[in-house]
Amino acid sequence: MTRYEQQRNFLKSNFHEFKHIKTDKIKGIAQPPIVKSFDSKSPIIDLPKASKNVVRKGSIFDCIEQRRSTRFYSADTLSLEELSYLLWATQGITGISKNGLTLRTVPCSGATHTLETYLMIMRVEGVRQGIYRYLPVEHKLLFMFELDQLEQKIDAITLDQPFVPNFARKASVLFAWSTTPYRSEWKYDISAHKKILIDVGHVCQNLYLASESIGAGACAIGIYDQKLIDEVLELDGDEEFVIYLGAVGKKRE
Template identity: 75%
Template sequence: MSRYEQHRSFLKSNFNEFKSIKTDKMKGIAQPPSVKSYGLSDNIINLPKVSEGVVKKSNIYECIKDRRSTRFYADESISLEELSYLLWATQGISGTTKAGLTLRTVPCSGATHCFETYLFITKVQGIKRGIYRYLPVEHKLLFMFELDEIDKKIDEITLEQPFVPNFAKKAAVLFVWSATPYRSEWKFDITAHKKILIDIGHVCQNLYLASESVDAGICAIAIYDQKMIDELLSLDGSEEFTVYLAAVGKKLEK
């Protein structure tokens, strides 16, 4: 039982301990960037302006009621307009504070925004297959690289799924979220890590509801090969690493 208890402590609030800590923010250390930079020569792809025109089910009650994890997908592409909407719904910037902090479409502890969104795209209209990164400030895509046998690589990364083996490679897009913990540690020190995992839950739930609203299916994935996917995305596994995945595709008609 002690093995469980050791990890259960992570779920509890340690705010009293936090009150006695002088955080890096309190020390006057500069806040880390809330987004990754990119080069002027990088291949940047414009995304369509987000529009409610892509929404097929606008009743939020219906979206919540009908939401399910979907592991069966049609052999059909999603549109670039739909992808633009899903990215906006999960990490899009909806405003700024007086202090200049960005506000997004999902809650985030202290507006620290620890996440980057990577995409394994296999079936999106007008977009070639490959690996991309979302740029939330610009609402654009950064093309990273093509990947030989991307379907097979997705299969290897997502390991042995317990309910429907090999389902992820049949999706149109695999969302991959990484965390850069110091963005939150700078402000919240040892209390940051619980907040980070709570916040990524907010992100994925928005993807569930937004996907349902465009008649797309989604399944969150927490079983994956950590080392393989981090190395593939050139993440160091310490300062930035993968924390959650989700497969999205058009629903297979029953």
């Protein structure tokens, strides 16, 4: 069992060790930005306001009961309204606290919000194929660039999936969540990394339930080519890197 020991210890609470650490926050170092900056001159898509009108299945009980990892998708596109809803459900801002923290649709450790949402869009009505980033404060989509042979790139990124090979390329959208760890390290030091993984789990579960509610299906992907996905999204792989993927598409009958 010794070869598992380090990773098992990572899963445990290290509060007693953490409480003796002087974090960067305690040292008075300025908090890092909780959202990534962008060039305002870049092409930006205004998303429709998230609306319950796209919801087909209004019972949370039914969504929880019927949620499954979906790897077979129809050729139907997602609408921009549906994509807006999925982005809102996974990282949407629903308010601002008295001390200026963003309140979102998912819980986050200490409101540090280390995650960014990137999208590889294949089939969304009225949106060209390409790479995008969600801007949660503005609730807009930032167009980053087109990518030649997008579906083939997704095949390479998602490697050999154990159940249905190459399923991700047939989705409408591939969500890619990156983390900027220092946003949490600033406040939680060595305790940050477990919290980051917990936070992204909350996000992906909301994607599952929101997808189920609109008649779409989602499938989380934890097997991927780290170097390639970071390169494709133009991330440095150190200060920011991808930690989870999720494919979404309309279910095949």
